[in-house]
Amino acid sequence: MNSKINSQRRDFLKYTGVSAAAVATYPAFVHAASSGAVNKPSANFHADVEIELKQEVVNISIFDGPKTRVWKVFGKVLKGSSKTVENLSGTYLAPTLHFQTGQKVRIYLKNNLPSESILHWHGLHVPSKMDGNPMYAINNGETFVYEFEILNRAGTYWYHAHTHSVTAKQVYSGLAGLIIVSDKKEQALALPKGQYDVPIVIQDRSFDRNNQLQYSNHMMQRMQGFLGDQIMINGQPDFVLPVENRSYRLRLLNGSNSRIYKLAWDDGSPVTIIGTDGGLIEKPETMPYVMLAPAERRELWIDFSKKSIGTELTLRSIPFEGAAMHGGMMGRRGGMGGGMMGGRRGMGGMMSGGSLPAGGDYPVLKVKIVKKARSNDTLPKRLTPITPLRLGDAENVKNPRKIALSMRHMSALLNGRSYKMNDIRPDEVIPVNSLQLMQFDNGYHGGHGMAMPHPMHLHGEQFQVIKREVNIRHQHSHATVAEGLVDNGWKDTTLVMPGERVTFLKPFNDFKGLFMYHCHNLEHEDMGMMRDYLIK
Ligand code: C2O
Ligand code: CU
Ligand code: CU
Numbered sequence: 001m002n003s004k005i006n007s008q009r010r011d012f013l014k015y016t017g018v019s020a021a022a023v024a025t026y027p028a029f030v031h032a033a034s035s036g037a038v039n040k041p042s043a044n045f046h047a048d049v050e051i052e053l054k055q056e057v058v059n060i061s062i063f064d065g066p067k068t069r070v071w072k073v074f075g076k077v078l079k080g081s082s083k084t085v086e087n088l089s090g091t092y093l094a095p096t097l098h099f100q101t102g103q104k105v106r107i108y109l110k111n112n113l114p115s116e117s118i119l120h121w122h123g124l125h126v127p128s129k130m131d132g133n134p135m136y137a138i139n140n141g142e143t144f145v146y147e148f149e150i151l152n153r154a155g156t157y158w159y160h161a162h163t164h165s166v167t168a169k170q171v172y173s174g175l176a177g178l179i180i181v182s183d184k185k186e187q188a189l190a191l192p193k194g195q196y197d198v199p200i201v202i203q204d205r206s207f208d209r210n211n212q213l214q215y216s217n218h219m220m221q222r223m224q225g226f227l228g229d230q231i232m233i234n235g236q237p238d239f240v241l242p243v244e245n246r247s248y249r250l251r252l253l254n255g256s257n258s259r260i261y262k263l264a265w266d267d268g269s270p271v272t273i274i275g276t277d278g279g280l281i282e283k284p285e286t287m288p289y290v291m292l293a294p295a296e297r298r299e300l301w302i303d304f305s306k307k308s309i310g311t312e313l314t315l316r317s318i319p320f321e322g323a324a325m326h327g328g329m330m331g332r333r334g335g336m337g338g339g340m341m342g343g344r345r346g347m348g349g350m351m352s353g354g355s356l357p358a359g360g361d362y363p364v365l366k367v368k369i370v371k372k373a374r375s376n377d378t379l380p381k382r383l384t385p386i387t388p389l390r391l392g393d394a395e396n397v398k399n400p401r402k403i404a405l406s407m408r409h410m411s412a413l414l415n416g417r418s419y420k421m422n423d424i425r426p427d428e429v430i431p432v433n434s435l436q437l438m439q440f441d442n443g444y445h446g447g448h449g450m451a452m453p454h455p456m457h458l459h460g461e462q463f464q465v466i467k468r469e470v471n472i473r474h475q476h477s478h479a480t481v482a483e484g485l486v487d488n489g490w491k492d493t494t495l496v497m498p499g500e501r502v503t504f505l506k507p508f509n510d511f512k513g514l515f516m517y518h519c520h521n522l523e524h525e526d527m528g529m530m531r532d533y534l535i536k
Contacts (some may be wrong), residue, residue, distance in 0.1 A: 035109075036226070037143040038136075045147045047106035049080030051097070054110045055175065057118060060365035066211045068092070071173035073114055078108075091235025092213075093201060094159070094177025099150045101183035107146040109291065117142065117170060119351045120162035121179065122275055124297060124493045125151045125461045128513025133532070134164035135514075137423055151510075152462075153384070153490075155279030156199070156251040164421070168226065168257050168522035172215050174235075176255050185384050186280065192249040192377050197358045198241065202292070202364060203255045204356065217523055219410065223450070224260020225521040229354030231364055240366045246373035249274070254292040257522040259356075259518030260323055260453060260495065261364060262484055264289035265302075266314040271484075272379070275299030276491025277507045278462040280383040287375065289318060291484040293455035293495035295520040298486065301379055307369045308310030315365040317408070321477035322453055322498050337379060362375035386489060389505040394437040400503065401427070403517065405442045405496060407450040411528060412519065418528035419518075429534050431532040435507050438463075444471050444501035450499035454524065459515040460535070462490040473498025493520050508535050 041047075054074045059067035073094035086096040097372035099105060111117050114435065116139050121133030126148040129136070138144045157179040161170035178199050190199070205228040206214040219228065235241035254261060270286040277297050291297055307313070356362050391397060406413050415427070430436060440456045451474070465487035469479045478497055485495065496502050508515075518530030 011302050013153050014257075014438070017152060018275045027536045036141050037108075037145055038138055039107060039145050041145050042111075042147055044162075045106065046077060046104060047147065047502050048075045048103045049099070050078040050106045050108075051080075051085055052076045052078055052110065053094070053119070054109045054112060057114065060092065062205070063211045064511050068207070068211045068213060070213065071175050073175060073177060080108075088177075088235065089477055093235035095174060098157070098198065099179065100182050101150050101153060103150045105148055106148060109138070109144045109146065109515060111140055111142055111144075111240055114140060115163070115166065116140075116168070117161055117175065117371045119175070119460075121146075121148075121157065121159050121463065123152065123155070123157035123297075124148070124179065124456075125510070127511045127516060127536070131459055131515065132159075132402030133514055133516065134162055135177055137163050147353040150181055151308045153279045154181050154182055155275065155277070155490075156180055156181040156253060156299065157277075158255065158295075158297075160255075164250045168217065168526045171214055172226070172257055173213060173521055174380070174382060178251075178253060181250070181279075189380055189382070189383065190377050191274070191281075192247055193215050195371040196244075196246065196377070197251070199234070199251045199253070199406055200241075200365060201234050201253045201255045202261060203232045203235070204257075204259045205230055205232050206354075215311065215446050216524070220521045221454060223407065223412075223525045224408070225450075227259055227356065227358055228256075229356055231356065231362070231367055233465045240340040240368050242368055242370040243304055244373035245299060245304045245306065245307055246376040247370050247379065250300040250302060252298045252300060254296050256259050256294050258294060258524075260356065261292040261317045261457070262289050262320045262359075262481060263292055263315050263364060265319050266363075267485050269302075272301040273298055273486055274301045274379075274383055276486055276489040277492045281486075281489040282384070282386050283382055284379055285488065286487075287483055290486065291481050293453070293493065293520070294459055294522070296394075296495070303376075303377070304469050305373070305376055305380070307370055309372065310434050310487060311369045313367045313369075314363045315367070317360070317362055317364050318429070319357050319361050320480040322448065322451070322474070322481065324357070384513060387433060388434045389507065390407070391437065391466065391505065393435045395431065400437040400439045401430075402439050402441055403456070405456070405519070405529075406439060407452055409466045411533060414438070414517070414519075414529060414531050417531060419530040422532075424514075424532060424534045428531060429536060430508050432512050432535050433509050438504055438506055440500075440502045440504075442494045442496040444469060444499060446471065446473070452521075453495060453497050454515070454529070455495050455520040456502075456515045457493040457520045458506060459492075460511070461507045462492045463504045465494055465502060465504045467493060467503040469501045469503075470497070508533075512536050
């Protein structure tokens with residue numbers, strides 16, 4: 001494993017050293033797709049699959065009546081299996097990309113948008129230059145060439161725009177899609193496959209009477225995060241999933257800008273979790289409901305075999321506390337059942353999510369049993385093994401790296417700082433090939449300013465949560481989400497509720513350079529709740 005990765009790192013270093021003259025020596029490697037390229041394909045990188053992703057402004061039919069103007073990604077396979085890219089019609093969603101662990105992938109990103117833009121591969125462990133840091137944004141007419149090997153295990157990952165200060169708007173307009181990685185261990189399991197393995201991207205949007213996407217990021221949305229008044233599933237309104245009476249694997253992604261879901265089946269069935277951000281967990285877990293914060297993934301197992309044809313079932317978001325802004329400028333109003341929601345509703349539907357207030361009660365995914373199944377799969381007792389990271393292997397066992405989350409004076413901060421490009425402070429330098437003990441602290445020791453939940457994300461390799469603590473003042477509201485937090489398995493994003501401190505172990509192997517850490521409430525991110533680590 002290590003030698004493979006080390007040789008890959010050498011390739012990467014060579015890559016960055018390729019000069020214009022060196023590229024000219026290998027004209028055969030300059031693919032036609034790279035016109036307007038800001039970088040060139042590397043002669044040393046032998047891609048198994050090559051794809052083109054073109055970003056364009058188009059009008060598509062989402063509703064009856066006027067078409068909706070969206071920012072859409074169109075994919076094309078240049079080399080490798082045609083199944084690598086699955087374009088989706090009737091939605092703003094970007095194509096689903098299907099990769100195998102170990103594949104070498106080259107992606108030509110062509111930007112035909114009236115704005116600069118860059119794509120990031122969320123959850124994938126790729127070299128810094130290939131990670132879609134905002135500093136690599138390309139202009140209209142330009143192409144960025146990505147090259148990386150799929151080092152991650154099988155799982156549900158995603159990609160989205162990561163453009164400086166406009167990520168929220170660009171993702172909202174359509175620049176996001178799924179990445180499904182498969183590997184041998186996963187394929188060997190008797191889990192539902194093909195049409196019984198269903199991706200479910202959950203997002204909220206607001207449309208005006210002419211079917212146009214509405215977005216606003218005035219102060220209120222930036223502090224709370226944008227909330228739409230309509231749930232979209234896989235980029236479609238009023239979505240109903242037709243199923244057979246058998247078991248299914250549902251891969252949920254919360255692709256919303258800021259909305260947090262507390263998901264439960266409306267017939268009282270428990271929720272069975274088989275996977276999280278970094279793929280399958282070791283064994284299935286059942287819980288009354290599951291929390292899903294922006295950017296998080298959860299894989300659900302659900303068996304409809306006891307249901308009769310015609311039955312409908314709904315995955316609902318059910319009430320919880322701590323979702324809306326509290327304290328500071330909003331005043332303390334107790335839980336969500338109190339004056340908070342009423343007050344926000346009074347400020348205008350679009351700000352507050354209208355009929356879908358944060359922490360409210362509303363349907364998310366409707367399922368209808370329409371057909372008798374010919375076969376079924378039984379839930380495996382064991383899924384895939386996960387090597388636990390060991391506290392003793394951390395370089396800083398006695399001195400965890402703290403990331404303090406705060407919202408003060410109309411800004412959202414990490415350790416009191418706002419995002420700035422190329423602004424690495426001494427505590428943001430991390431040695432390569434080290435394991436770090438880290439902590440997100442969301443007012444665990446009290447503190448002033450506003451208490452908001454923050455879905456915290458780190459780029460690069462995934463991490464493992466080892467401890468979650470809540471301060472006494474927040475225990476009551478925390479109890480409304482506690483049973484639905486899944487900390488098992490590999491994670492790249494974790495929900496940090498008000499008053500919480502989350503301790504985790506994060507490896508920084510293989511790649512040097514800049515890797516971001518930020519809040520995945522995209523309005524918070526754009527407001528500056530984001531920083532870079534320098535791995536060296
Ligand atoms: Cu999903 Cu830095 O992002
Ligand atoms: Cu990411
Ligand atoms: Cu946040």
